[in-house]
Structure formats: structure tokens, C-alpha cells
Amino acid sequence: MPQKVLMAVPNYYTSVFQVGSHHYARAFEELGFKILFISNPISPFHKIFANNLQLKNREAIHKAGGKKTGNILFYVPQALFTPYNKPILSSSFVINNWQRFTFPNLLNYIKQKGFNEVEILWFDSPLFGFLLDKVKYKTSILRIADYSKGFSAVSQNQFDKEIEMANRVDKIVYSAKNLKDKYSEIEDKSKMVYVPNGIDLAFFEKADKIFPAEFESIPEPRVIYIGAIHEWFDVDLVYHSAQNLPAYSFVIIGPEQKDLSKLRSLTNIYLLGQKPYNRVPQFLSHSQVGIIPFDVTNHPDLINSINPIKIYEYLACNLTVVSMKWEEIEDLNELICLADNHDAFIDGVKNYSAFKSDPEKCLRFVKENQWIEKLKHLLFF
Structure with missing residues (x-):
């Protein structure tokens, strides 16, 4: 039976921005894994802040209940509200509880698709830290591809959530050499591995x-x-x-x-x-x-x-x-x-x-x- 990977990432799978997490998903598939690729959630507030073609594509994936290509199932959750660097939406309450207001319930979706027990729990997004307590896994990996504080869209609470996750996972993969020093809040630097980006x-x-x-x-x-x-x-x-x-x-x-x-x-x-x-x-x-x-x-x-x-x-x-x-x-x-x-x-x-x-x-x-x-x-x- 194929091993399973649950990937929780920022960008939806068919995005025009094909970044590291997309390429790693296909590499996992090439190695014989089955993948559930969950990207950052959408909410009614996106109609106000980000009503564009990307949102329409994400809505289509959600309404379809996820889509599949080969051994990669990709899905976009929808919630009543989602973290965003705006008043209230950047609060700790929203960052820690958005998943409780998903419809359908995200954890039920993960279980229905058979990914509540996996070999690898992979994170590129700090919004999914709750999965560390809700999914059974053998190894947890956080990939840090950028210095998130450099993005205007990232709130301090979201950065703090990333640090909390970094201090809990088994391994951290970072793609730029200076990220190891920049993330001074990470307590155990020995679990950090430098792996620069690549190409298919x-x-x-x-x-x-x-x-x-x-x-x-x-x-x-x-x-x-x-x-x-x-x-x-x-x-x-x-x-x-x-x-x-x-x-x-x-x-x-x-x-x-x-x-x-x-x-x-x-x-x-x-x-x-x-x-x-x-x-x-x-x-x-x-x-x-x-x-x-x-x-x-x-x-x-x-x-x-x-x-x-x-x-x-x-x-x-x-x-x-x-x-x-x-x-x-x-x-x-x-x-x-x-x-x-x-x-x-x-x-x-x-x-x-x-x-x-x-x-x-x-x-x-x-x-x-x-x-x-x-x-x-x-x-x-």
C-alpha cells in the first residue's frame, strides 16, 4: 500500500505560481506516495480583499470537493473567516480557530479521504499547526521558503504561530542560507536542514x-x-x-x-x-x-x-x-x-x-x- 503525505501549504495546487510545495508534491508522487494537498482557506471576506481569477479557481476546487491528478488529491477549505493581516482577522482567535468554522469540516474531510494517519505531515503554511494534534504521523516537516516577516500580508500573530510550529515539528527545511539565523526564535537549530530550491x-x-x-x-x-x-x-x-x-x-x-x-x-x-x-x-x-x-x-x-x-x-x-x-x-x-x-x-x-x-x-x-x-x-x- 502506498505511503501517504498530508501537505498543508499556502498556494492552491493549480495556481500559476508553482512554487516549492507543488514540486515537492510531484516528487513525492514520483517516489510512490499518495498526497493530500490542502492549501490556505478561503472565506466570504476574500470577495472584499481578493476578488480575482485566483479566488474563482480556488472556489471551483472547493465546490468540487477537491480534484485529483494521478496520486495527488488537492483541496481548498472554506471557512466563515480566515487569517489575514487586517483588524480582527489577524487576531490570535482567528488564527487559532478558523478551522472550527470550515464547511464542510476540514478534519472530517481529511478523515473521509483517508489521511488522518500519514507517514509524513508536511507544512509550508503556519495556518495549519492544529494538524499536529489532530493527525497521526510518523514525521512532521516544516518548510520555510521565505522570511515571512518580510511580507506585508503576514501579521505578528501569524509569525508567532509559525515559530510555535517550528518548535514542535521533527524537521525544518529552509531554502535560503540566512533563514537559519533570521529565525532566531527556533530553539533547536540542529533539526534545520538547508535545501535550496530546484527544478523539474x-x-x-x-x-x-x-x-x-x-x-x-x-x-x-x-x-x-x-x-x-x-x-x-x-x-x-x-x-x-x-x-x-x-x-x-x-x-x-x-x-x-x-x-x-x-x-x-x-x-x-x-x-x-x-x-x-x-x-x-x-x-x-x-x-x-x-x-x-x-x-x-x-x-x-x-x-x-x-x-x-x-x-x-x-x-x-x-x-x-x-x-x-x-x-x-x-x-x-x-x-x-x-x-x-x-x-x-x-x-x-x-x-x-x-x-x-x-x-x-x-x-x-x-x-x-x-x-x-x-x-x-x-x-x-
């Missing part, structure tokens, strides 16, 4: 890389960014880069969670919105430069603790990678162009051919950083 290389090798129709009117060289467009995305940097390089096409793909009106004033910036993850290899394979324009100056706590998955994906598609420089990625300077300031970033994009890394080195790097191998190492397979 087989997915990129097998993916359909047909020329995307959206690129028919976008000339080369194409400078692409795919990912979150949030507070740490440096709009001014992208604007000045495109303004100084009018012969270069800047392609931005991802849900707009920040005002991008400034970028719309330039004709060589193309805002394509969100695209399904299975199309990412198409867009990357027909671009020349992959950029990471993060605002390190104004968001140092957050960005210095990021190990970006997009670096691995850009390199897998043989792009020149140009990024602002920060602590976690400094040792990748032989593979990517790291810029100390805006002028250096623009110069890196302009002279992308000169900064292109040896394809064999890039391939070796991505092969050494596949999710499946990281999980095997973590589980001591």
Missing part, C-alpha cells in the same frame, strides 16, 4: 516549446520576467531598463498585484498577464534574457532570504540571466549576471550575449538541483 528538469525537457502566438508581434531580443508581480517587483527598474533599451522587448508575465500603469507608457514593454505553468517553457525557450528585477533596497529582509526558482528555470531554457544582487544568490556569479545597481542591471541586459554562461555549466547546475533528488536526500532515500 524532466518537465522542461518534455514540454511543448512551440512558438507562442503572443510573441508574433514581439520582436527579438526578448527580455522576459515570469512570476509574482508584488510589492518587491521593481517597476522603476523595469521602466528605466526599457526606456534605455528601446530596441529590446520586455515581456512581463504574471498576475498584476501591483500598479503597472507606468510600464504601459512604453511601447517596448508587453504585459501579458498570467499564463498557465505548462506554457512557461514556450515563453522562456523563445526569449533571450531572463530577468529578476527585485527591489532589494526597499525589501532587504524579504529578498535576501529568497532562493528564486526562476533562476533554475531560466538556465534550463538556456537564457542569459540578469538579476539584482542579493545575499542568497551571490555564489551564482559564474552562471548569472548579478547587478549591484540599476545601471549595471541595464548594462547586463544590453550586453546579454557577453554575459551568457557556458551551456554545459548551466546544464550541470540544473541537473544537480532537481526536486526529486532533493527530496530523496531529505528523506534519506
Whole structure:
């Protein structure tokens, strides 16, 4: 009988943001596990604070009672209220009790699906700490992928809940080197294991890389960014880069969670919105430069603790990678162009051919950083 993993994570399974927890779920499946993938809950308040396409997708998963692909069952709970960094919703009462007001009851759902006893209880989200007392498990793992205090959406009570969970689980996996020191509140540092992010290389090798129709009117060289467009995305940097390089096409793909009106004033910036993850290899394979324009100056706590998955994906598609420089990625300077300031970033994009890394080195790097191998190492397979 297959072993079972219950994963409690922030992002729903079919999100356009395919982050570490999604890739680990598929790696678990590849190793023969059955997975219940539960993501952060929705509530009527989401209609006020986050009424968007992502909410509609999450509602559809909930109304369907969960959906299944292979041996991965994914589900989005719904509650009367859910934790959010707003008055009342950020209170300890909401963070500690939201699950009591789920409909249908979340714990009953878990039991009905046969995941009330599992080999591994995996957390990426601090909202599910109550599962430590409600589910029988052999090993509990908390994955820390970012410094949560760096996000404006994370309240102090939610951070405290993360620390409480960290001090209870059996093992902690962290993806950026400085997170071990940043989380000074964690009492037993010996259970912390550094496992940086990675790539599903087989997915990129097998993916359909047909020329995307959206690129028919976008000339080369194409400078692409795919990912979150949030507070740490440096709009001014992208604007000045495109303004100084009018012969270069800047392609931005991802849900707009920040005002991008400034970028719309330039004709060589193309805002394509969100695209399904299975199309990412198409867009990357027909671009020349992959950029990471993060605002390190104004968001140092957050960005210095990021190990970006997009670096691995850009390199897998043989792009020149140009990024602002920060602590976690400094040792990748032989593979990517790291810029100390805006002028250096623009110069890196302009002279992308000169900064292109040896394809064999890039391939070796991505092969050494596949999710499946990281999980095997973590589980001591």
C-alpha cells in the first residue's frame, strides 16, 4: 500500500505560481506516495480583499470537493473567516480557530479521504499547526521558503504561530542560507536542514516549446520576467531598463498585484498577464534574457532570504540571466549576471550575449538541483 503525505501549504495546487510545495508534491508522487494537498482557506471576506481569477479557481476546487491528478488529491477549505493581516482577522482567535468554522469540516474531510494517519505531515503554511494534534504521523516537516516577516500580508500573530510550529515539528527545511539565523526564535537549530530550491528538469525537457502566438508581434531580443508581480517587483527598474533599451522587448508575465500603469507608457514593454505553468517553457525557450528585477533596497529582509526558482528555470531554457544582487544568490556569479545597481542591471541586459554562461555549466547546475533528488536526500532515500 502506498505511503501517504498530508501537505498543508499556502498556494492552491493549480495556481500559476508553482512554487516549492507543488514540486515537492510531484516528487513525492514520483517516489510512490499518495498526497493530500490542502492549501490556505478561503472565506466570504476574500470577495472584499481578493476578488480575482485566483479566488474563482480556488472556489471551483472547493465546490468540487477537491480534484485529483494521478496520486495527488488537492483541496481548498472554506471557512466563515480566515487569517489575514487586517483588524480582527489577524487576531490570535482567528488564527487559532478558523478551522472550527470550515464547511464542510476540514478534519472530517481529511478523515473521509483517508489521511488522518500519514507517514509524513508536511507544512509550508503556519495556518495549519492544529494538524499536529489532530493527525497521526510518523514525521512532521516544516518548510520555510521565505522570511515571512518580510511580507506585508503576514501579521505578528501569524509569525508567532509559525515559530510555535517550528518548535514542535521533527524537521525544518529552509531554502535560503540566512533563514537559519533570521529565525532566531527556533530553539533547536540542529533539526534545520538547508535545501535550496530546484527544478523539474524532466518537465522542461518534455514540454511543448512551440512558438507562442503572443510573441508574433514581439520582436527579438526578448527580455522576459515570469512570476509574482508584488510589492518587491521593481517597476522603476523595469521602466528605466526599457526606456534605455528601446530596441529590446520586455515581456512581463504574471498576475498584476501591483500598479503597472507606468510600464504601459512604453511601447517596448508587453504585459501579458498570467499564463498557465505548462506554457512557461514556450515563453522562456523563445526569449533571450531572463530577468529578476527585485527591489532589494526597499525589501532587504524579504529578498535576501529568497532562493528564486526562476533562476533554475531560466538556465534550463538556456537564457542569459540578469538579476539584482542579493545575499542568497551571490555564489551564482559564474552562471548569472548579478547587478549591484540599476545601471549595471541595464548594462547586463544590453550586453546579454557577453554575459551568457557556458551551456554545459548551466546544464550541470540544473541537473544537480532537481526536486526529486532533493527530496530523496531529505528523506534519506
